[in-house]
Amino acid sequence: MPETSPEPPAGSRxxxxxxxxxxxxxxxxxxxxxxxxxxxxGSTGVRQSLVDKVHRAVEExxxxxxHAARTLVTRRTGAVAVIIPxxxxxxxxxxxxxxQIRGISKELTAHDTQLVLMLxxxxxxxxRVSRYLAGGHVDGALAxxxxxxxxxxxxxxxxxxxxxxxxxPVWTATRDRQAVPYVDADNRGGARVAVRLLxxxxxTRVAHIAxxxxxxxxxxxxxxxxxxxxxxxxxxxxxxxxFTPESGARAMAHLLERRPDVDAxxxxxDLMASGALRVLKEHGRRVPEDVALVxxxxxxxxxxxxxxxxxxxxxxxxxxxxxxxxxxxHGLDGGGLLDGEGAAGPLATTPDGDSVIMPTTLVRRSTx
Amino acid sequence: MPETSPEPPAGSRxxxxxxxxxxxxxxxxxxxxxxxxxxxxGSTGVRQSLVDKVHRAVEExxxxxxHAARTLVTRRTGAVAVIIPxxxxxxxxxxxxxxQIRGISKELTAHDTQLVLMLxxxxxxxxRVSRYLAGGHVDGALAxxxxxxxxxxxxxxxxxxxxxxxxxPVWTATRDRQAVPYVDADNRGGARVAVRLLxxxxxTRVAHIAxxxxxxxxxxxxxxxxxxxxxxxxxxxxxxxxFTPESGARAMAHLLERRPDVDAxxxxxDLMASGALRVLKEHGRRVPEDVALVxxxxxxxxxxxxxxxxxxxxxxxxxxxxxxxxxxxHGLDGGGLLDGEGAAGPLATTPDGDSVIMPTTLVRRSTx
DNA sequence: TTGAAAGCGCTAACAG
DNA sequence: CTGTTAGCGCTTTCAA
Numbered sequence: 001m002p003e004t005s006p007e008p009p010a011g012s013r014x015x016x017x018x019x020x021x022x023x024x025x026x027x028x029x030x031x032x033x034x035x036x037x038x039x040x041x042g043s044t045g046v047r048q049s050l051v052d053k054v055h056r057a058v059e060e061x062x063x064x065x066x067h068a069a070r071t072l073v074t075r076r077t078g079a080v081a082v083i084i085p086x087x088x089x090x091x092x093x094x095x096x097x098x099x100q101i102r103g104i105s106k107e108l109t110a111h112d113t114q115l116v117l118m119l120x121x122x123x124x125x126x127x128r129v130s131r132y133l134a135g136g137h138v139d140g141a142l143a144x145x146x147x148x149x150x151x152x153x154x155x156x157x158x159x160x161x162x163x164x165x166x167x168x169p170v171w172t173a174t175r176d177r178q179a180v181p182y183v184d185a186d187n188r189g190g191a192r193v194a195v196r197l198l199x200x201x202x203x204t205r206v207a208h209i210a211x212x213x214x215x216x217x218x219x220x221x222x223x224x225x226x227x228x229x230x231x232x233x234x235x236x237x238x239x240x241x242x243f244t245p246e247s248g249a250r251a252m253a254h255l256l257e258r259r260p261d262v263d264a265x266x267x268x269x270d271l272m273a274s275g276a277l278r279v280l281k282e283h284g285r286r287v288p289e290d291v292a293l294v295x296x297x298x299x300x301x302x303x304x305x306x307x308x309x310x311x312x313x314x315x316x317x318x319x320x321x322x323x324x325x326x327x328x329x330h331g332l333d334g335g336g337l338l339d340g341e342g343a344a345g346p347l348a349t350t351p352d353g354d355s356v357i358m359p360t361t362l363v364r365r366s367t368x
Numbered sequence: 369m370p371e372t373s374p375e376p377p378a379g380s381r382x383x384x385x386x387x388x389x390x391x392x393x394x395x396x397x398x399x400x401x402x403x404x405x406x407x408x409x410g411s412t413g414v415r416q417s418l419v420d421k422v423h424r425a426v427e428e429x430x431x432x433x434x435h436a437a438r439t440l441v442t443r444r445t446g447a448v449a450v451i452i453p454x455x456x457x458x459x460x461x462x463x464x465x466x467x468q469i470r471g472i473s474k475e476l477t478a479h480d481t482q483l484v485l486m487l488x489x490x491x492x493x494x495x496r497v498s499r500y501l502a503g504g505h506v507d508g509a510l511a512x513x514x515x516x517x518x519x520x521x522x523x524x525x526x527x528x529x530x531x532x533x534x535x536x537p538v539w540t541a542t543r544d545r546q547a548v549p550y551v552d553a554d555n556r557g558g559a560r561v562a563v564r565l566l567x568x569x570x571x572t573r574v575a576h577i578a579x580x581x582x583x584x585x586x587x588x589x590x591x592x593x594x595x596x597x598x599x600x601x602x603x604x605x606x607x608x609x610x611f612t613p614e615s616g617a618r619a620m621a622h623l624l625e626r627r628p629d630v631d632a633x634x635x636x637x638d639l640m641a642s643g644a645l646r647v648l649k650e651h652g653r654r655v656p657e658d659v660a661l662v663x664x665x666x667x668x669x670x671x672x673x674x675x676x677x678x679x680x681x682x683x684x685x686x687x688x689x690x691x692x693x694x695x696x697x698h699g700l701d702g703g704g705l706l707d708g709e710g711a712a713g714p715l716a717t718t719p720d721g722d723s724v725i726m727p728t729t730l731v732r733r734s735t736x
Numbered sequence: 737t738t739g740a741a742a743g744c745g746c747t748a749a750c751a752g
Numbered sequence: 753c754t755g756t757t758a759g760c761g762c763t764t765t766c767a768a
Contacts, residue, residue, distance in 0.1 A: 019504065021745055032755045037747060045753060064503045068445070069745035071436035072760045082485075086470075102454070105487040109496065114505065117450075117485045119473040128477065135432045136387065137482065389761055400739045405763060413737065437761035440744045 020061040029057035040065060076139055079114040080328060081161075083129065083143040083152060086121050095301065096317045097144075100166060103321020104142060111329050113139075126151050133159035140328045142166065145215070153180055164328045166320065168216040168355075181331075181354045183324045185315035187217050187296075190360030191224025194266050194294040194313050197368060199228065203264035203292055207237040209251040209276055211268035218243070221268045221296060237262065241272045248272025252279040263291055264368070270295040270302040270312055277306055277367070292368035309365035316358060323356055388429040397425035408433060444507055447482040448696060449529075451497065451511040451520060454489050463669065464685045465512075468534060471689020472510060479697050481507075494519050501527035508696045510534065513583070521548055532696045534688065536584040536723075549699075549722045551692045553683035555585050555664075558728030559592025562634050562662040562681050565736060567596065571632035571660055575605040577619040577644055579636035586611070589636045589664060605630065609640045616640025620647040631659055632736070638663035638670040638680055645674055645735070660736040676734035683728045691724055 022040075026033045031050055038046050039054040057063070071077050082104060108115050116138055120129055133141065133156060141163040143152050156163040165182035198206045208225045211218025226233050236258055239251035248267055252275065255262055265280075267273035273295030277287060285291045287308055295303060298314035331354075390408075394401045399418055406414050407422040425431070439445050450472060476483050484506055488497055501509065501524060509531040511520050524531040533550035566574045576593045579586025594601050604626055607619035616635055620643065623630055633648075635641035641663030645655060653659045655676055663671060666682035699722075 022747095023745080033746080034748085034755060034757095035753090038754090041747085047753065050754085062502075064499065066440070066745050067503055067505050068436045068439035069760090070747075072434070072440055072745080072762090073747045075760085077436070079484075101485075102487060105485065106489075109487075109489075109493075114500075115485045116447075117469075117473065117483045119470060119477075121474075121477075125477075131432065132482075134430075135435055137435050390763095391761080401762080402739060402764080403737090406738090409763085415737065418738085434761050437744090438763075440746090440761080441763045443744085 019066070020063045021066070022063075025054065025057045025061055025063050028061060029053045075136075077137060078112060079116050079138045080108055080325070081116045081118050081133065081138040081141040083118045083120060083141055085144070085150070085152070086119050086125075095299065096297070099317040100144075100321035100324075103318035103323075104325045105321075106318075107322040107325035107329070111325075113325075113329065120152075126155060130155045130159065133161045139332050140164075142324050142328060162328060162331050164324045164331075166324055168220070170214065170216055179355075181327060183320050183327060183356045183358065184216070185317075185320065186357045186360050187220035188224040188227065189357075190296060190313040190315065190362075191221040191266065191268075192228045193224075193360070193362050194296065195225050195228035197311075197362060197364075198264040198266060198292055198294060201264070201292055201368065205237065205259060205262045206264040206266060207239065207255050207259065207262045209239050209241045209248055209255070209265060209267040209272050211241060211243050211272075213240075215243075218268055225266055241268065243269050243271060245271050245275035245278075248275030249279045250275075252276035256280075256283055256285075264293070265291060266294050266296075268296055270297045270299045270310060273310055273312070273367075274302050274306050277308075277310070281307070288367050294368045298363050303363070303365065306367070308367050311365045311368040312363050313360045314363045315360045320358055323358065327354065327356065387434070388431045389434070390431075393422065393425045393429055393431050396429060397421045443504075445505060446480060447484050447506045448476055448693070449484045449486050449501065449506040449509040451486045451488060451509055453512070453518070453520070454487050454493075463667065464665070467685040468512075468689035468692075471686035471691075472693045473689075474686075475690040475693035475697070479693075481693075481697065488520075494523060498523045498527065501529045507700050508532075510692050510696060530696060530699050532692045532699075534692055536588070538582065538584055547723075549695060551688050551695060551724045551726065552584070553685075553688065554725045554728050555588035556592040556595065557725075558664060558681040558683065558730075559589040559634065559636075560596045561592075561728070561730050562664065563593050563596035565679075565730060565732075566632040566634060566660055566662060569632070569660055569736060573605065573627060573630045574632040574634060575607065575623050575627065575630045577607050577609045577616055577623070577633060577635040577640050579609060579611050579640075581608070583611075586636055593634055609636065611637050611639060613639050613643035613646075616643030617647045618643075620644035624648075624651055624653075632661070633659060634662050634664075636664055638665045638667045638678060641678055641680070641735075642670050642674050645676075645678070649675070656735050662736045666731050671731070671733065674735070679733045679736040680731050681728045682731045684726060688726055691726065695722070695724065 022033045022036050026036045029036065029050070031054065035046060035050060036054050039051050040058070067078065082101065105115055118129060118132070120126065138161065141156050141161050143156070143163055144166040153163070153169075163180065165180055166184075168182055168184045169180060195206060206229065208222065210222045213219060222238070225238075237255070239255045241247040241251040248271060251272065252265070255265070256279070265276055267276050273293055277293060280287055280291055280293070287293055293310070295310045295312035297303075298312045303310040303312050390401045390404050394404045397404065397418070399422065403414060403418060404422050407419050408426070435446070450469065473483055486497060486500070488494065506529065509524055509529050510533075511524070511531055512534040518537075521531070521537070531548065533548055534552075536550055536552045537548055563574060574597065576590065578590045581587060590606070605623070607623045609615040609619040616639060619640065620633070623633070624647070633644055635644055641661055645661060648655055648659055648661070655661050661678070663678050663680035665671075666680045671678040671680050
């Protein structure tokens with residue numbers, strides 16, 4: 001990889017020496033640097049003839065603005081950090097995660113903003129992150145799934161870096177922690193809808209396979225389940241799972257043992273639903289005839305390929321990613337909240353502060 | 369997200385106004401800016417007493433160098449782009465991919481270099497990538513799995529951005545394409561070892577479930593299979609797969625039909641091996657007694673959990689990622705090839721140009 | 737060994 | 753509307 005990479009066709013237009021500067025463009029166009037700058041940055045109020053001249057010169061010279069120089073004076077880097085705590089093993093297998101990144105990427109790209117990926121290792125790394133953020137390399141940050149003692153919020157706050165989180169932090173509106181802006185799916189509402197469907201189907205013993213107690217996506221869905229059941233809520237119909245197919249299978253087995261009369265199940269995610277479905281079949285229960293089943297996520301690789309395809313609650317993960325980025329970007333622009341334009345997905349609604357909860361939709365297939 | 373974020377404890381040391389500059393540090397330490405710069409950049413030849421003074425001032429002021437200013441003069445950005453062609457759906461389900469990124473991330477982090485993630489959409493995006501790379505935002509780039517007509521190489525070349533690829537490009541040493549530096553696992557060698565094991569086990573009808581014809585990881589493994597078989601190679605023992613479990617199952621079914629006498633199978637990856645294993649069992653063949661089976665990748669989530677655990681060929685994906693980054697970084701430093709220090713994984717060997725092929729290791733479990 | 741001074745390429749007042 | 757003029761914060765000759 002010699003630094004003197006040979007120029008390819010050797011006869012292409014843009015002179016391949018040192019990159020042309022504003023100065024060069026100005027000379028070529030016969031105007032001042034300021035004018036070129038104005039044109040390049042699309043500021044209004046420049047005579048059209050000059051605009052054209054400048055554009056031509058830019059074209060001919062193959063001019064590309066020097067980012068560093070611009071950042072130096074504007075104090076804007078045009079980059080956003082995406083912070084991912086490494087321990088989160090789920091990342092390596094969770095297709096959602098990548099979709100979210102994709103959403104973020106798309107939105108940032110649309111705003112000519114760069115995505116700086118930071119995989120944060122152990123606690124030692126926090127120092128590095130801290131320094132990096134304080135170093136003014138990025139204008140803002142996006143972070144995920146905060147656990148109780150997550151140091152990220154205080155780091156970003158100390159560094160004065162605006163940050164938007166993905167998923168409701170566990171401590172929302174708790175303790176003395178400041179509220180942080182986040183984007184999340186309407187887990188509670190979605191769960192409510194799922195359970196209501198089961199109820200409307202005439203089922204009277206609706207069980208729940210719950211997600212991990214330390215993730216809000218799990219607890220919020222459980223809350224939704226309780227909401228829908230109201231006074232009918234019964235502890236013996238709730239089994240604990242861990243968002244994996246195996247945990248779903250185990251939970252279903254317990255449920256079947258404890259409450260053989262169960263006639264419907266709402267699993268907190270599709271993975272657990274698939275495990276439950278398997279166990280249900282092994283026990284000779286027909287789905288949905290004997291036991292109706294609803295999942296959550298609409299993780300297509302799972303929900304569409306289970307034996308009776310899974311009825312589930314869909315969340316727009318990519319849309320959440322986009323929204324996170326948009327929220328951050330709007331904040332950076334000094335703008336207020338976002339215009340309710342609805343993104344690529346369904347309309348977004350805002351509850352408290354400047355966080356956003358995105359609606360979910362029920363997808364009926366064959367298990368309920 | 370107001371830009372005037374309130375200072376948190378309000379009494380912390382580093383004055384929280386505008387970030388301190390070199391100038392400020394110099395004043396505080398009672399030296400010139402040049403000296404501070406020298407100390408900060410670790411250049412030798414500064415009296416120790418001054419070094420200490422400067423360090424103290426840096427500490428007290430909470431000084432962090434301004435990246436943009438530095439880049440402006442040094443022409444080094446301290447950032448590397450990781451380019452990922454979006455169409456590659458595998459990304460969303462492939463745990464390898466993330467491991468590779470993790471390796472890259474670790475290495476870059478160790479060298480204080482930022483990772484700029486670029487998910488490249490359709491063809492329109494190439495323009496953007498082109499502009500970005502030409503914009504001098506990054507010092508180098510890392511890219512993956514090149515297909516025949518991939519425009520990335522020409523883009524990076526034109527932009528004069530040193531680039532290292534992950535996986536052998538399909539056109540290596542072909543046509544008039546320039547050779548590009550890449551890092552890959554020794555797919556051919558690994559396959560050879562796998563097949564030899566089967567042969568040494570006394571199997572005489574060793575079949576192969578091949579990977580996609582348009583990916584070198586597939587064709588190289590097929591070549592390794594041929595190598596090991598030599599004159600004994602027989603077309604009827606090769607079935608085409610697509611790296612998915614289903615394709616492996618289908619291929620195995622064909623094989624069983626065409627060559628019921630098959631007594632061993634080398635699948636080009638673990639996913640296909642798992643599909644094959646299922647079909648084998650469904651057809652009443654015992655593994656490994658009746659049919660021995662070897663996979664490739666050592667994708668632990670698969671290989672360790674199949675019913676007899678899978679014997680397979682392991683490749684160090686994270687190590688490959690690290691190596692890609694290291695190769696790039698060394699090139700950027702103007703340094704020669706890498707020192708044979710062996711990274712986190714096994715020793716690396718270099719065949720042609722400045723590419724590296726990493727050794728694989730056979731992992732014997734229970735299927736062979 | 738240290739300091740003075742000259743920019744890197746760009747934007748943003750401020751005049752004209 | 754357009755040009756002139758200061759820097760942004762840092763590195764790096766060049767002298768001392």
